[in-house]
Amino acid sequence: MTDLKRRSVLAGAAAGAVALGATAAAKAAQLGPTFGNPDNPPQGAINSSAIANAEPGPQFAQLRDTMPAFANPPPTDVGGMAIPWASFNLAHKRIQNGGWAREVTTKAFPISKDIAGVNMRLGPGGVRELHWHQQAEWAIMVSGEVRITTIDALGRAEVSDVRAGDLWYFPPGLPHSLQGLGENGGEFVLAFDNGAAGEFNTLMVSDWLAHTPPEILAQNFGVPAEKFKDIPLEQLWIYQGAKPGPLKPDQVYAASSNGRPDHPFIFRMSSMAPTLRQPGGEVRIVDSSNFPVSKTVAAAMVTLRPGGLREMHWHPDADEWQYFIKGSGTMTVFNTGPAAQTVNFNPGDVGYVEKNLGHYIKNTGTTDLVFLELFKSDHFSEVTLSQWLANTPRQLVREHLRVDDATLDVIHKLKDRRDVIA
Numbered sequence: 001m002t003d004l005k006r007r008s009v010l011a012g013a014a015a016g017a018v019a020l021g022a023t024a025a026a027k028a029a030q031l032g033p034t035f036g037n038p039d040n041p042p043q044g045a046i047n048s049s050a051i052a053n054a055e056p057g058p059q060f061a062q063l064r065d066t067m068p069a070f071a072n073p074p075p076t077d078v079g080g081m082a083i084p085w086a087s088f089n090l091a092h093k094r095i096q097n098g099g100w101a102r103e104v105t106t107k108a109f110p111i112s113k114d115i116a117g118v119n120m121r122l123g124p125g126g127v128r129e130l131h132w133h134q135q136a137e138w139a140i141m142v143s144g145e146v147r148i149t150t151i152d153a154l155g156r157a158e159v160s161d162v163r164a165g166d167l168w169y170f171p172p173g174l175p176h177s178l179q180g181l182g183e184n185g186g187e188f189v190l191a192f193d194n195g196a197a198g199e200f201n202t203l204m205v206s207d208w209l210a211h212t213p214p215e216i217l218a219q220n221f222g223v224p225a226e227k228f229k230d231i232p233l234e235q236l237w238i239y240q241g242a243k244p245g246p247l248k249p250d251q252v253y254a255a256s257s258n259g260r261p262d263h264p265f266i267f268r269m270s271s272m273a274p275t276l277r278q279p280g281g282e283v284r285i286v287d288s289s290n291f292p293v294s295k296t297v298a299a300a301m302v303t304l305r306p307g308g309l310r311e312m313h314w315h316p317d318a319d320e321w322q323y324f325i326k327g328s329g330t331m332t333v334f335n336t337g338p339a340a341q342t343v344n345f346n347p348g349d350v351g352y353v354e355k356n357l358g359h360y361i362k363n364t365g366t367t368d369l370v371f372l373e374l375f376k377s378d379h380f381s382e383v384t385l386s387q388w389l390a391n392t393p394r395q396l397v398r399e400h401l402r403v404d405d406a407t408l409d410v411i412h413k414l415k416d417r418r419d420v421i422a
């Protein structure tokens, strides 16, 4: 297990080409692999004829072509794994006046046991009503501006405005609300630390009041029961609210005489310097070490340059949930069996890799690939193949890889990468 902050996770785009030699790399790209194990078991178009590999039956090309790695997998793939792919693009929207939400939970994405994802938009003044969850809520703003409100268990309030790139974290049970600001409102992606949770099964103020006898409300708040004659009888969930005023008066009104919460519930990732920057890309890690309130969710925001590779690795402590924000790429997941399955990712897609399964992600587009890795954990951790082999006795590595001395030297030096990390 290693600390990512001290070493490399991104293989440079050029590294593979240098190792192979430009001519060999070009040949491999043209003809497919000329080594490796595409024949045992005998899977892949490389073993087939054009006529045997045709698809004359019914098909819907627009859908098929969004996942070329399924229609024509790399010959090193061996199928049969749970699909590590889902997408907000194909999630059913709940639309109400004021905004909308769609979610990817274990109902539609069964392997996603640790984390459920929600994509929500609130128009200007649109309110996600006062509510709470049995789970923790982690979120990233992807567009616009939103005002959050919450309190901790001592009644200490936080009211803050968040913008694209900012995060928030509400521990389980802490009540909160969200409201779109400005001329355009805001959009964000939430993650619950339970794959079966969702935005359609939450605890809401409107529901509770509507299902409490008026005389109990009267006694609870110390006002006559008839004062509650106009309470909503159906949940508000998302509604169109009045445009909120400036932040400061809201903060003053909500402030507790007990002071402020121990830790902020928001984190300005937009202004955070990269934890790691390399030729192939950069990574920003936000976990409980720099965002103390986030005790059950650790995050890494990864940017891969065109051709860049998020190197071969796995995570010993937690499953990985991914959200793809910009660009396009592929991920291949390795499992026992052996099995290996490649999937394509585009903006709005969600990925999931179970704990300890090997994987890598390649930017296959012409622009940066930006995605988020989330873990149900208080810290980020991983093991990389390169660091493992760099820190293993030479003879063992030679026997496993059957490579020459010069290659062993290159691999051994990979452990020194940590020295160049800022």
Ligand code: MN
Residues within 6 Å of the ligand: 131, 132, 133, 137, 176
């Ligand atoms: Mn919530």
Ligand code: MN
Residues within 6 Å of the ligand: 313, 314, 315, 320, 353, 359, 373
């Ligand atoms: Mn990973």
